[in-house]
Amino acid sequence: MATYYHRAVKDIKDNGFLSAVTIITIALSILIVSAFALFFTNANNVMNHWEKGIRIMAYLKPGISQKNFPDIKRKIQGIYGIQDVNFISKEEAFKRLKEQMKRQSSILMDLNENPLPDAFEISMIASSQSGEKVEEIATKIESLPSIEDVEYGQKWLERFTNIFDLFRLAGYAMGGIFFMAAVFIVANTIRLVIYTRREEIEIMRLVGASEKFIRGPFYIESIIQGTLGGIIGIAVLFITFKLISSNVEHSFKYELLNIKFLSPEFYCGIILCSMFVGWLGCYISLKQFLKA
Amino acid sequence: MIDGKDKSSIIQMFHVHKHYGSKKALIDINLNVSKNEFLFISGPSGAGKSTLLRLLYLGEPVSEGQVLVDGMNLSRISKKRIPFLRRKFGIIFQDYKLISTKTVFDNVALVLEASGKKRKFIEKKVRSVLRTVGIEQRINAPPHSLSGGEQQRVAVARAVVGVPKIILADEPTGSLDSDSADIILNLLKGFHTHGGTVIVATHDKELIRKAGGRILYLKQGRLLGPTPI
Ligand SMILES: Nc1ncnc2c1ncn2[C@@H]1O[C@H](COP(=O)(O)OP(=O)(O)OP(=O)(O)O)[C@@H](O)[C@H]1O
Ligand SMILES: [Mg+2]
Numbered sequence: 001m002a003t004y005y006h007r008a009v010k011d012i013k014d015n016g017f018l019s020a021v022t023i024i025t026i027a028l029s030i031l032i033v034s035a036f037a038l039f040f041t042n043a044n045n046v047m048n049h050w051e052k053g054i055r056i057m058a059y060l061k062p063g064i065s066q067k068n069f070p071d072i073k074r075k076i077q078g079i080y081g082i083q084d085v086n087f088i089s090k091e092e093a094f095k096r097l098k099e100q101m102k103r104q105s106s107i108l109m110d111l112n113e114n115p116l117p118d119a120f121e122i123s124m125i126a127s128s129q130s131g132e133k134v135e136e137i138a139t140k141i142e143s144l145p146s147i148e149d150v151e152y153g154q155k156w157l158e159r160f161t162n163i164f165d166l167f168r169l170a171g172y173a174m175g176g177i178f179f180m181a182a183v184f185i186v187a188n189t190i191r192l193v194i195y196t197r198r199e200e201i202e203i204m205r206l207v208g209a210s211e212k213f214i215r216g217p218f219y220i221e222s223i224i225q226g227t228l229g230g231i232i233g234i235a236v237l238f239i240t241f242k243l244i245s246s247n248v249e250h251s252f253k254y255e256l257l258n259i260k261f262l263s264p265e266f267y268c269g270i271i272l273c274s275m276f277v278g279w280l281g282c283y284i285s286l287k288q289f290l291k292a
Numbered sequence: 293m294i295d296g297k298d299k300s301s302i303i304q305m306f307h308v309h310k311h312y313g314s315k316k317a318l319i320d321i322n323l324n325v326s327k328n329e330f331l332f333i334s335g336p337s338g339a340g341k342s343t344l345l346r347l348l349y350l351g352e353p354v355s356e357g358q359v360l361v362d363g364m365n366l367s368r369i370s371k372k373r374i375p376f377l378r379r380k381f382g383i384i385f386q387d388y389k390l391i392s393t394k395t396v397f398d399n400v401a402l403v404l405e406a407s408g409k410k411r412k413f414i415e416k417k418v419r420s421v422l423r424t425v426g427i428e429q430r431i432n433a434p435p436h437s438l439s440g441g442e443q444q445r446v447a448v449a450r451a452v453v454g455v456p457k458i459i460l461a462d463e464p465t466g467s468l469d470s471d472s473a474d475i476i477l478n479l480l481k482g483f484h485t486h487g488g489t490v491i492v493a494t495h496d497k498e499l500i501r502k503a504g505g506r507i508l509y510l511k512q513g514r515l516l517g518p519t520p521i
């Protein structure tokens with residue numbers, strides 16, 4: 001094992017340029033893929049944050065008498081997935097609107113009657129905050145006879161989710177492509193090393209070296225390259241992340257932008273994956289070019 | 293017919309044929325080599341001497357017939373066991389086959405590394421073998437910086453370092469002057485005196501005369517016996 005390791009390290013040194021190119025290529029692939037992963041985990045957090053704030057507004061038909069309100073409220077509360085139901089009278093809604101439109105309040109002043117309906121503001125329990133569930137609940141509420149209309153931040157969130165899913169798909173595709181590219185690069189490096197060492201390999205076989213003895217160093221070499229590439233890729237991403245996030249934190253101090261680096265489990269997983277890339281590239285190359 | 297139990301023989305060939313396409317390199321070879329024999333295989337260029345040696349260490353397979361080496365039937369041996377077969381041999385190749393990117397030391401050490409010996413042992417053993425072939429002072433030189441005779445001595449050192457049972461020497465004195473040839477011959481004789489089996493393929497009559505072992509002649513792929521007719 002120790003001599004395998006020494007031979008592998010010697011190989012890497014002897015083929016310095018080739019090894020450097022391989023390690024850099026793996027590092028770049030890892031960098032791009034993990035940058036994507038970083039973006040997605042953070043975007044996902046933000047989305048969850050938004051979904052938590054999701055409310056359904058249910059507007060009452062005009063002319064429904066006030067004494068029916070508790071009954072309607074109870075009916076809404078009876079639907080599965082509802083956490084809280086808040087009554088907002090049309091007067092209160094009008095007041096909120098005026099507050100929000102302070103500058104343009106003259107427009108509202110011209111209205112001699114409050115055009116807003118009475119409404120219920122409804123929040124959902126955590127497990128019912130996904131797009132589909134919200135839509136389901138909203139449909140149920142809308143079917144109540146005293147409800148005229150429901151409104152929820154569904155449309156834009158859904159569109160956003162769709163775009164996000166598209167991005168995620170693109171991310172997976174890119175991850176796959178970079179994975180294959182990295183495997184290909186390692187395989188190619190090993191192929192070239194096999195080519196430059198073909199005389200040596202042939203002689204090793206003639207003096208009775210086992211396949212394990214011949215192949216071992218190639219595996220160690222490519223796993224070292226994979227590991228180094230992975231560590232460098234993650235390190236570069238981390239440094240870039242620190243630089244950018246310290247700048248961003250100066251300008252924004254919002255809870256919303258509470259971006260985090262990948263979890264240790266995640267980046268260790270990426271480095272493991274990078275080691276696997278090395279192993280796989282080597283395996284493919286040996287299978288193809290080192291027939292016994 | 294196939295008698296693997298014969299204690300005194302280490303190599304047996306039974307009706308061995310070797311063709312390359314339609315070219316017949318060896319025809320119906322029957323050969324028995326005893327333990328601790330010093331055997332010469334001679335004959336004109338192209339007779340099939342190198343081919344015969346190659347069949348013994350499975351450098352290539354026979355086309356027909358059976359080969360037994362130290363109790364192993366070569367037509368039945370699995371790929372995994374080939375390295376074990378080859379470790380029974382120390383081979384001096386016609387073209388030396390030294391690894392050009394390694395030093396003299398590493399070339400010789402390779403045999404011991406491949407059989408899993410300890411670093412310390414390898415260090416000592418390789419030095420002592422290189423001393424006996426008289427090439428100690430070139431231990432860290434690359435092979436191409438050595439003369440033909442020196443390279444041949446390194447090849448001999450590599451052949452004996454693993455303490456094989458059999459040495460196969462293919463034209464071991466090919467391009468050497470008679471003094472260098474004597475050094476090589478003495479090394480082979482030394483190995484033989486310590487109980488090893490030696491097979492030398494050569495057309496160097498001088499070498500055969502000096503060594504005085506059994507001779508078999510090959511001609512156009514056929515084994516003739518002790519006379520070249
Ligand atoms: N790989 C091969 N493909 C085709 N023909 C071959 C091959 N190897 C050997 N031969 C042929 O087999 C015959 C025997 O070759 P071999 O090398 O065994 O001769 P040799 O007795 O060792 O000759 P020399 O004294 O020149 O070394 C020759 O005619 C050669 O052309
Ligand atoms: Mg020959």
